[in-house]
Amino acid sequence: MLMKINTGQATSTSGEFRAGVAACLPTIPGYWSIGFAAGAIGTLSGFTTGQIALLAAALYAGSAQFLFYSLWAAGAEMASVVLSVLLVNLRYLLMSSSMSVFFRDYSTxxxxxxxxxxTDETFGVAVQHGSPQGKISYAWMLGxxxxxxxxxxxxxVMGAWLATTLPASLMEGLGFSLVSMFIGLILMMWFASRRKMLETLNIAVAxxxxxxxxxxxxxxxxxIVAASLAATLATVLLRTRKGK
Known part of the structure; x- marks a missing residue:
């Protein structure tokens, strides 16, 4: 009887893990498209494929990796790089805090x-999955x-490898991709925003x-200071407007 119970629990855990894997599949094209770009830009910034793989595994944050490569290529001081990456990743504290309601039965x-x-994607998928029942199994989340x-x-890694196969002349010409990528990100957020006047003021102040x-x-x-002050000003204005 005990063996049957243990077998049933193992089967259930395995099934939950596979369900988590399946839930991730729709987000994979997004990871691949952004990951290819991150790997290629890492190569343009002077990193080897092995270094890019280690950074992807350890840092594991697309926006932070883009920022790290651009600051490193620009010769920024280490303190500036660390502080910038920390500020960009602060949102994960909020995400983890909001997910804590689903993790009550987890071990430390x-x-x-x-x-x-x-990540941003797994957070969205997990919240949608866990909200109806108010909990998420660890095996599902791990999958x-x-x-x-x-x-x-x-x-x-694939993006980094493909970038190394490009001719040297083309690699030099792609150096501007670091700048153009951030311009594109800013424009994308501006067009998606429902408060374009506030976003425009934020950019102008920075x-x-x-x-x-x-x-x-x-x-x-x-x-970094300019962006922080501009964001603070935008937040104060937004809260004041809502208060009225």
Whole structure:
């Protein structure tokens, strides 16, 4: 009888893990498209394929990786790089906090693993899955997270490898992709925003502060401070408007 119970539990856990893998499948094209770009830009920034694979596995955050490559290629100080990546990834604290209601029955180690492998995509899938019953099994979450993690690493490695096969002249011409990528991200967020006036003010304030303070210290730190002040101003204005 005990053997039957253990077998049933193992089967249930395996089934939950496979269900998590299946839930991740619709998001994989997104990981591959962005991962290819991240790997290619990493190569353009002077990193080897092995280094890009290690960064993809350890950092595991698309926006943070793009930021890391661009700052490193620009010769930014290490403190600026670390602080910038930390600020970009702060949103995962909020995501993990909101997911904690589903993790009440997890052990400390299980909570750490689930939180460390959380991304924007897996967060959205997990919340949609767990909201009706108010809980998520660890096996399901592990299947979801591990599938996304492995696909991200493979996509970054493939992008890095393909970038190394390009001619040197073309590689040099693609250097502007670091700048154009961030311009594209800003425009994409601006067009998707329902508060375009506020977004425009935010960008304008950040640019103005950067231009005024550009000669007073490290440019990378100035950009971080300018972006933080502009975001703070936009938040205060939004809260004031809602209060009215």
């Amino acid at each position: 180690l299980q909570k750490m693993v689930s939180g460390l492998l959380l 979801l997270n591990v599938t996304a993690w492995l696909n991200w690493i493979v996509a970054c 640019v103005a502060i950067t231009l005024v303070c550009a000669g007073s210290g490290s440019l990378s730190l100035v950009v």
